[in-house]
Amino acid sequence: MDQPKPYRELPTRLSHGCxxxxxxxxxxxxxxxxxxxxxxxxxxxIPDHMVGWKNFAHGGILSTILDEIMxxxxxxxxxxxxxxxxxxxxxxxxxxxxxxxxxxxxxxxxRSDREVxxxxxxxxxxxxxxxxxxxxxxxxxxxxxxxFGIADEKELRELERVFNL
Ligand SMILES: CCCCC/C=C\C/C=C\C/C=C\C/C=C\CCCC(=O)SCCNC(=O)CCNC(=O)[C@H](O)C(C)(C)COP(=O)(O)OP(=O)(O)OC[C@H]1O[C@@H](n2cnc3c(N)ncnc32)[C@H](O)[C@@H]1OP(=O)(O)O
Numbered sequence: 001m002d003q004p005k006p007y008r009e010l011p012t013r014l015s016h017g018c019x020x021x022x023x024x025x026x027x028x029x030x031x032x033x034x035x036x037x038x039x040x041x042x043x044x045x046i047p048d049h050m051v052g053w054k055n056f057a058h059g060g061i062l063s064t065i066l067d068e069i070m071x072x073x074x075x076x077x078x079x080x081x082x083x084x085x086x087x088x089x090x091x092x093x094x095x096x097x098x099x100x101x102x103x104x105x106x107x108x109x110x111r112s113d114r115e116v117x118x119x120x121x122x123x124x125x126x127x128x129x130x131x132x133x134x135x136x137x138x139x140x141x142x143x144x145x146x147x148f149g150i151a152d153e154k155e156l157r158e159l160e161r162v163f164n165l
Contacts, residue, residue, distance in 0.1 A: 066133030073105030
């Protein structure tokens, strides 16, 4: 008999144009996320058109992936909406385009009810870390997010519902 999977997909397939995770952005990364409740992770193949010069992925794309995985990890694990305040990335090994990678994000430290420090990793299929990131994310309750006007009320209510924010 099949064992139940010890992880589940995050309900992030909402229709929007985010470069990192939007299903409506044909030029984006279209990342899909899973969680084991302690971390959030995503399998991704960087397409050829996101190459740096040739063969290897552009560092800006790697930074985007780390921002995205840390951002969704922060949303899911802290139950807040987020804006990235800062990120720092260490590029440890070149990342070939067209290979399967795993991005992982987790909480480093909840600094207050308005700020969390996160860390993110980009690994190859053998578990070798090719890039790692640290990020600080501002945390927003729904009402505060509404005031900032980044998403409309309908979208924010949808996020509130699917993520139990
Ligand atoms: C805003 C809510 C976010 C809504 C997001 C909605 C949908 C998104 C859903 C999902 C996101 C998807 C994926 C996540 C994955 C990937 C991450 C990618 C994310 C990004 O790619 S994101 C783009 C890059 N990143 C930015 O674009 C940030 C630009 N940077 C700023 O926008 C500011 O730097 C800020 C706001 C961080 C700090 O601003 P600051 O330093 O000026 O703050 P300060 O303390 O001076 O406060 C001034 C007034 O803001 C209020 N305030 C401040 N912080 C608050 C908090 N946490 N909660 C409630 N209220 C807050 C105070 O109460 C005061 O209000 P008042 O004036 O009324 O007193």
